[in-house]
Every structure is written in C-alpha cells, then in structure tokens.
Amino acid sequence: MNIAWKEIKKNKAKFIILGSIIFLVSFLTFIISGLANGLSQDNAALIKDLPDGQFYMNVDANETYNLSRIDESVQTTVLNEQKDAAALSIQMGFVNDMEDKQHSIAFVTSTDSKSFESVGKGEVILDRSLEEEGIKVGDILTNNQFSGEFKVKGFVDQKKYSHAPVAFINMENYKEIYRVNEMQLIFVPGTEKAQVVTSLQSFSNKEFLNTIPSYSAEQMSLNMIIWFLVAISGMLFAIFFYMMNVQKIGLYGILKALGVKTSRLFGMMWYQMIFITVIALGLSVALSHGFALIAPKGMPFSLTLDTTVQLSIVFLIIGFIGATLSGLQIKKVEPLQAIQQGEV
Amino acid sequence: MTIFTIDEVTKTFTNGEVDEQVLKGINISLREGEITALVGASGSGKSTILTIAAGLQRATDGKVLFEGKNMTDMNQDQIRKIRASEFGFVFQSSHLVPFLTVEEQLLLMLDVSETKLKKREQQVEVEKILKLVDMDHRKDAYPASLSGGEKQRVAIARAIIHKPKMLFADEPTASLDSKRSKDVMTLIRELTKTLNITTLMVTHDEDMLTYADHIITMKDGLVLT
Numbered sequence: 336m337n338i339a340w341k342e343i344k345k346n347k348a349k350f351i352i353l354g355s356i357i358f359l360v361s362f363l364t365f366i367i368s369g370l371a372n373g374l375s376q377d378n379a380a381l382i383k384d385l386p387d388g389q390f391y392m393n394v395d396a397n398e399t400y401n402l403s404r405i406d407e408s409v410q411t412t413v414l415n416e417q418k419d420a421a422a423l424s425i426q427m428g429f430v431n432d433m434e435d436k437q438h439s440i441a442f443v444t445s446t447d448s449k450s451f452e453s454v455g456k457g458e459v460i461l462d463r464s465l466e467e468e469g470i471k472v473g474d475i476l477t478n479n480q481f482s483g484e485f486k487v488k489g490f491v492d493q494k495k496y497s498h499a500p501v502a503f504i505n506m507e508n509y510k511e512i513y514r515v516n517e518m519q520l521i522f523v524p525g526t527e528k529a530q531v532v533t534s535l536q537s538f539s540n541k542e543f544l545n546t547i548p549s550y551s552a553e554q555m556s557l558n559m560i561i562w563f564l565v566a567i568s569g570m571l572f573a574i575f576f577y578m579m580n581v582q583k584i585g586l587y588g589i590l591k592a593l594g595v596k597t598s599r600l601f602g603m604m605w606y607q608m609i610f611i612t613v614i615a616l617g618l619s620v621a622l623s624h625g626f627a628l629i630a631p632k633g634m635p636f637s638l639t640l641d642t643t644v645q646l647s648i649v650f651l652i653i654g655f656i657g658a659t660l661s662g663l664q665i666k667k668v669e670p671l672q673a674i675q676q677g678e679v
Numbered sequence: 680m681t682i683f684t685i686d687e688v689t690k691t692f693t694n695g696e697v698d699e700q701v702l703k704g705i706n707i708s709l710r711e712g713e714i715t716a717l718v719g720a721s722g723s724g725k726s727t728i729l730t731i732a733a734g735l736q737r738a739t740d741g742k743v744l745f746e747g748k749n750m751t752d753m754n755q756d757q758i759r760k761i762r763a764s765e766f767g768f769v770f771q772s773s774h775l776v777p778f779l780t781v782e783e784q785l786l787l788m789l790d791v792s793e794t795k796l797k798k799r800e801q802q803v804e805v806e807k808i809l810k811l812v813d814m815d816h817r818k819d820a821y822p823a824s825l826s827g828g829e830k831q832r833v834a835i836a837r838a839i840i841h842k843p844k845m846l847f848a849d850e851p852t853a854s855l856d857s858k859r860s861k862d863v864m865t866l867i868r869e870l871t872k873t874l875n876i877t878t879l880m881v882t883h884d885e886d887m888l889t890y891a892d893h894i895i896t897m898k899d900g901l902v903l904t
C-alpha cells in the first residue's frame with residue numbers, strides 16, 4: 336500500500352503549499368539565469384558563438400586586446416600554418432544612418448575565414464538588431480573618421496559585442512578609420528593548441544571572454560545571484576521538509592510501533608519529496624520557457640532547456656539531501672514516545 | 680501451556696544523576712489464549728513492564744521469552760519483525776493513522792505484518808474483522824470523523840487483523856464511558872478467545888477485571904503475590 340500517496344491525497348493543501356514554494360524559488364532562479372545568459376549573449380555573442388579554439392594576442396598587451404598589435408610577419412606565419420585561422424580586430428564606434436541618427440556599434444574586421452563575415456570595401460554587414468532600429472539593406476551609413484561610405488549588404492543574427500551590435504567591415508576600411516596596420520587578435524579554431532609563437536599569448540574562448548572587464552564583472556554578479564538562490568532554496572527545502580517531519584514524529588512513532596520498517600518511512604518521505612519537486616520543477620521549466628516567448632523584445636533573455644534541466648537536477652539533488660538530512664530524525668523516533676504522547 | 684515468560688526483569692531510568700529503579704525483578708508467565716490483567720496503583724510500573732514485554736522498550740536486566748526465544752538477545756529489526764507479525768497493540772488512545780480510512784488502517788496492518796494474502800483475500804479479512812467490531816458501515820471514514828469508542832474499536836480490529844499470537848493492551852477502555860468500556864472488553868474477550876490470542880492488559884477499572892482469567896497486582900515495581 337502506498338501510504339505516501341494516501342497522505343498527499345488527504346492533505347492536499349499542505350503539499351500544494353510546499354510545492355508552490357519550490358515552484359516559486361526555482362522559477363525565480365530560472366528567470367534570473369535566463370537574464371544572465373541573455374546579458375552574456377548580448378555582451379559577447381560574437382565570441383560565445385564561435386567554435387572552441389584559441390585566441391592569441393601580444394604578450395605585451397597585458398591581456399587587454401585593445402592594446403594588442405600583432406606583428407604582420409607573425410600573423411602571416413600563423414595564418415600560413417593554420418589554414419582556418421583568422422586575424423581580427425574589434426573596436427567600439429559609431430555609424431550615422433541616412434537620417435543622421437547615430438548608432439553605437441562594434442566594428443569587427445578579419446582576414447577571410449569561416450568564423451567571421453567577409454565584406455568587400457565600402458560594404459557593411461550588421462547585426463539583426465539594427466534592422467529593428469530601421470536600417471534596411473542598401474542603406475548608406477557613414478562614420479566621421481571615414482572618408483567613404485558603407486552600403487548595408489545584409490544582416491546576421493546574434494552578433495553582439497559589449498552590448499552593441501556588430502558591424503563587419505572590410506580590413507582596408509578598418510585600417511583607415513583606426514589608422515593602424517596591425518590586427519589585435521588571431522583566432523585559431525580547433526581544440527588543439529597551435530604551436531606557440533613566443534611573442535603571442537593564447538587564450539581559450541572562455542579565458543578570452545574573461546579578459547573583457549565588463550563581461551566578467553557582469554557574469555560574476557549574476558552567477559553569484561543564481562548560486563545564492565540555489566543555496567537559499569536548498570535551505571528553504573530543508574527547513575520545509577524538516578517542519579513536515581517534525582509534525583509527523585508522532586505518526587512515525589506509531590507506524591514504527593506497528594512494525595513499519597524505518598527504510599519504508601524514508602521511502603515514504605522520498606516519494607513525497609520527489610513527487611512534489613518534480614511537478615513543481617516541471618511547471619517552473621514550462622513557465623520559464625513560456626516567459627522567454629512573451630518577454631519584451633529588448634529584454635536580453637535567453638534560456639536553454641539545457642540550463643533549466645541542469646538547474647532542475649541541482650534542485651532535485653538539494654531537495655533530496657534536505658529531505659534526507661531532516662529525515663534523519665525518523666531514525667531517532669522512539670515508538671514509545673509517540674504512544675505516550677497520546678493522539679497524533 | 681506457557682507462551683510468554685517475563686523473568687526477573689528490572690528497569691532503571693536515569694534522570695540526570697539520579698537512577699530510579701522502576702521495576703525491581705518482575706516474574707510473570709502467560710498461558711496461551713488467556714487474558715491476564717495487570718492492576719496496581721498509578722506509577723507502580725504497569726505500563727513499563729507491558730511495553731517491555733511488547734518489545735517497545737528494553738529491559739535493564741532479565742529475560743523476556745516469547746515462544747521460548749529470548750527477546751532481550753534480539754536486535755532491533757528482529758524485534759520489529761515480531762512486533763509486526765506476532766504482536767498486536769491497543770493503547771489508551773487509538774493512535775490511528777490520520778490520513779487513512781478505517782479500511783486502509785487494516786490493510787496497512789496486513790501489509791506491515793507481511794501476511795501473505797492476495798488482494799481479494801485481504802478484502803475478505805478486512806470485511807470480516809470490521810463486522811466483528813461492528814464498524815463495517817464506517818469503513819470509508821477517516822479517524823477524525825469517528826467517536827472515541829469507534830476509534831478504539833478500529834484500533835482493536837487493527838491489533839488483531841493479522842492474527843497475532845499476543846495482544847498487549849494498556850488501559851484500552853480508559854477513554855470510554857462504562858457502557859462503551861464493557862462493550863470493548865466483551866469484544867476483546869470474544870475475539871481473543873475465538874482466535875486463541877494471549878492477552879496482557881493493564882487496567883485501572885475494577886469492573887474490567889471480570890473479563891480477565893488472571894489478575895496480577897503490582898506495587899512499587901514488584902508483583903504482589
């Protein structure tokens with residue numbers, strides 16, 4: 336006989352309250368992590384969406400890509416050895432549209448490569464978000480450092496850098512705007528570390544992201560919030576299960592007196608905990624993904640099923656540990672105590 | 680035939696620094712199928728010896744023999760098994776499981792005692808026992824909706840549905856009025872006689888003694904002879 340289920344059926348209110356707590360806490364955590372991921376996407380989708388690989392910058396650059404200047408001969412050597420490699424530069428800047436409205440963007444230029452858009456002279460490829468700001472294919476954009484004009488050739492999805500839309504431009508144009516000849520970075524896709532060039536320092540994609548000061552600070556605070564939420568919800572779960580168990584000490588004593596095994600009592604508690612948690616988490620996963628659909632367009636929100644499933648597993652484990660720790664008192668319950676205490 | 684023997688059992692409770700010997704060497708034997716009543720002043724140790732006999736707490740010293748096996752040598756799980764399948768209990772309050780119906784209380788007990796019965800047979804047993812305690816019309820009721828007497832009758836049904844060899848009862852009628860008490864005692868006597876269950880029962884009430892085969896009087900942790 337499934338006494339765990341019988342209890343849930345008879346005490347619906349109690350279990351619904353417990354379930355709502357789990358639901359609310361996990362929902363909040365999912366939303367925050369959707370925002371964290373959204374912001375990180377908004378901040379660095381250009382880098383995050385690249386295949387795994389290595390970034391190289393000058394050792395002298397002090398891990399700051401803006402300060403990096405890669406020697407042209409070094410660049411030629413590396414690009415010759417690694418055929419998928421690309422040399423690139425990123426600079427924050429502005430373009431003016433045809434109505435002379437200024438748009439903040441990140442200029443990106445690179446050598447021919449699969450990882451970045453290649454554009455001809457006088458052309459520009461923009462992140463899709465600028466399309467929403469009213470720019471169309473064929474529009475002419477200008478920049479006050481640049482003698483020529485950029486013709487918008489097309490749009491690409493999810494290319495953001497430092498919360499700004501990316502504008503891919505030709506290397507010649509880039510060199511003119513910023514009056515430099517060297518590129519800042521070389522990107523080599525592939526998991527193997529390319530042969531080390533002594534004047535260059537290598538970074539994995541993740542390490543490179545962390546050299547962007549705004550990125551690491553932002554992600555650190557958001558991740559901190561997420562893990563605080565997880566820790567707090569862990570404690571909440573434990574406290575709730577503890578209170579439930581304390582209420583049931585008398586009942587556990589009676590059942591023990593009748594000869595019910597302690598392991599069965601634990602089974603009962605686990606069954607209830609898993610039942611409630613799975614339903615609450617399921618609801619919370621569904622609603623948080625639903626929220627992604629109705630979230631306002633400008634809100635950087637990006638939640639993958641992977642994230643919610645992983646966090647759900649963490650919640651399940653925490654709930655399980657919380658329930659089990661608080662259930663340790665079941666082991667200590669003396670049947671006699673319950674009998675002498677009178678009616679449960 | 681003797682089925683249950685309490686042999687020189689002592690029990691000492693330690694309250695802080697003070698040791699209090701509550702039982703000072705109790706000897707009792709119970710004959711199969713008989714009802715033995717324990718009487719004595721409050722605090723004389725009746726409940727303590729009953730719960731030791733029932734395997735709900737341990738003696739400090741001495742032996743408790745059930746069918747020749749010494750329960751004081753057994754581990755917790757062995758004692759639990761005996762409690763589940765060979766013993767039944769009735770206490771002053773009924774201690775029913777609040778979220779189970781009358782019928783489910785009994786099914787749970789069949790389940791716990793590992794009585795090997797098919798679903799259909801369990802159902803038959805439950806119906807039979809509920810008729811005996813005259814509760815068959817309330818089988819779907821939850822404990823909260825039962826009167827004191829009704830609860831106690833369900834508790835008795837639960838105590839014997841798995842056909843235990845021993846029934847331990849601690850003032851089973853204390854919460855009932857005298858008419859209800861008589862009904863409950865008549866019921867216990869009838870059932871234990873029909874099922875050949877050996878009963879050890881603590882009672883306060885002189886009137887209940889007429890239902891017992893033997894009476895043992897306790898005073899200050901000793902049996903008076």
Ligand SMILES: Nc1ncnc2c1ncn2[C@@H]1O[C@H](COP(=O)(O)OP(=O)(O)O)[C@@H](O)[C@H]1O
Nearest residue numbers: 692693701719720721722723724725726727728
């Ligand atoms: N768990 C315990 N701890 C300490 N003293 C106890 C405990 N249980 C019973 N006693 C004491 O043992 C004595 C006998 O109690 P009990 O067996 O309940 O008596 P009766 O049932 O005859 O009234 C009482 O003085 C009581 O205070």
Ligand SMILES: [Mg+2]
Nearest residue numbers: 725726727881
């Ligand atoms: Mg007593």
